[in-house]
Amino acid sequence: MEVLQKQDNEIFDAISGEVRRQTETLELIASENFASRAVMEACGSVMTNKYAEGYPGKRYYGGCEYVDVAENLARERAKKLFGCEYVNVQPHSGSSANMGVLFAVLKPGDKIMGLDLSHGGHLTHGSKVNFSGQFFEAHTYGVDRATGCIDMNKIEEMALQVRPKLIICGASAYSQGFDFKAFRSVADKVGAFLMADIAHPAGLIASGLLNDPIPHCHFVTTTTHKTLRGPRGGMIMMGQDFENPLGITVKTKSGVRTKMMSEVIDAEIMPGIQGGPLMHIIAAKGVAFGEALRPEFHDYAVQVRKNAAVMADKFIGLDYHIVSGGTKNHLMLIDLRNKDVTGKVAENLLHKAGITVNKNMVPFDDKSPFVTSGIRIGTPAMTTRGMNESHAETIVGLIDRVISAANSDRAEKVCVQVREDVKAMCGALPLNDFGPTP
Numbered sequence: 001m002e003v004l005q006k007q008d009n010e011i012f013d014a015i016s017g018e019v020r021r022q023t024e025t026l027e028l029i030a031s032e033n034f035a036s037r038a039v040m041e042a043c044g045s046v047m048t049n050k051y052a053e054g055y056p057g058k059r060y061y062g063g064c065e066y067v068d069v070a071e072n073l074a075r076e077r078a079k080k081l082f083g084c085e086y087v088n089v090q091p092h093s094g095s096s097a098n099m100g101v102l103f104a105v106l107k108p109g110d111k112i113m114g115l116d117l118s119h120g121g122h123l124t125h126g127s128k129v130n131f132s133g134q135f136f137e138a139h140t141y142g143v144d145r146a147t148g149c150i151d152m153n154k155i156e157e158m159a160l161q162v163r164p165k166l167i168i169c170g171a172s173a174y175s176q177g178f179d180f181k182a183f184r185s186v187a188d189k190v191g192a193f194l195m196a197d198i199a200h201p202a203g204l205i206a207s208g209l210l211n212d213p214i215p216h217c218h219f220v221t222t223t224t225h226k227t228l229r230g231p232r233g234g235m236i237m238m239g240q241d242f243e244n245p246l247g248i249t250v251k252t253k254s255g256v257r258t259k260m261m262s263e264v265i266d267a268e269i270m271p272g273i274q275g276g277p278l279m280h281i282i283a284a285k286g287v288a289f290g291e292a293l294r295p296e297f298h299d300y301a302v303q304v305r306k307n308a309a310v311m312a313d314k315f316i317g318l319d320y321h322i323v324s325g326g327t328k329n330h331l332m333l334i335d336l337r338n339k340d341v342t343g344k345v346a347e348n349l350l351h352k353a354g355i356t357v358n359k360n361m362v363p364f365d366d367k368s369p370f371v372t373s374g375i376r377i378g379t380p381a382m383t384t385r386g387m388n389e390s391h392a393e394t395i396v397g398l399i400d401r402v403i404s405a406a407n408s409d410r411a412e413k414v415c416v417q418v419r420e421d422v423k424a425m426c427g428a429l430p431l432n433d434f435g436p437t438p
């Protein structure tokens, strides 16, 4: 980045600091990953200069012949990866993807049902501080108090009572799989659309390691930057296109016809909620989907899950309480109340020790979102770095050393010691040009 360094030293310094941080510390935030060098080259390419409102072959701007190639490649690769008939790769983020679907099929005030934020759901699943809870009448479901798991009987009971127009399944902090078939059966009973938000486990689903939502859900949304290991962005998919049942029509030369749902979603993304697509990011999505189609990505996804399972077992052995009793995916939510440590304190101390996690509400939490009783830990980034089950066990030991010392006057000293161990561990597995480009 010689040119940037010469022209803007302040931004260059910030980026250099971030490179150092990512290189020398242990990244355990469940929603983060290290994109490959190839993905980042596409992100930093000239495609950022191009306006391309519209879709391939039907743009509102000239000069789109090359961005069309990139968007078509991204679309075709995504369809192959997830086995779906329709995809829109233009949402700028996971939130935009969700907004696109909700605004496309609902009217203001319509009822929706989603997993409560404090039980592992996402802001866009009906939180009052988000568009999803402000434009729509949101009813949120939770996990069972005893098991920490979603109980489909309770979901059905609630759906029959609320009669929502749309049900959202998916989560940001839930370590079990989703029974998409059972969700669809509930949705059908009340005449609701079903949307799966697979932002977190998308890479594991693409690799066939978790239940597949595509055959069961009307809409599937995702981010592209978590387990999928692409650039920061969003995407909307449908297993099969269908005539929209909302009465949305379009004039044709021979009269009027009902729009296909793909047309309704495309129109909601642009011009509905977005303008020009981020063509450099769409090109990078294409690169990432190409990587995810390779056999090595399947091996990666298997290792992500193995590392998480080993970590959860080891934590349980050290008397940590994992919400829902374990993990079937890439993350776990640890309730620290029996350790007498808040999520906030744990996050801060682990940060000092060179381990990055995030504090997280646990179901039925008695603390505020700024304090919380838990931390969320994920294995996508450490696995990209080349870490395996033995590293996973070592990491749990390091985290336990920090948390066990949290309420003692040794806390700061332990953090300094653990930081050295973390640095050595990371030094032994350097991020090769940031990521696994072959």
Ligand code: PLP
Pocket (backbone or CB within 6 Å): 031, 092, 093, 094, 095, 096, 098, 121, 122, 124, 170, 171, 172, 197, 198, 199, 200, 223, 233, 234
């Ligand atoms: N959906 C889920 C389940 C998420 O976990 C997230 C992000 O963490 C999002 C949507 C939103 O993605 P973004 O941050 O790209 O808007």
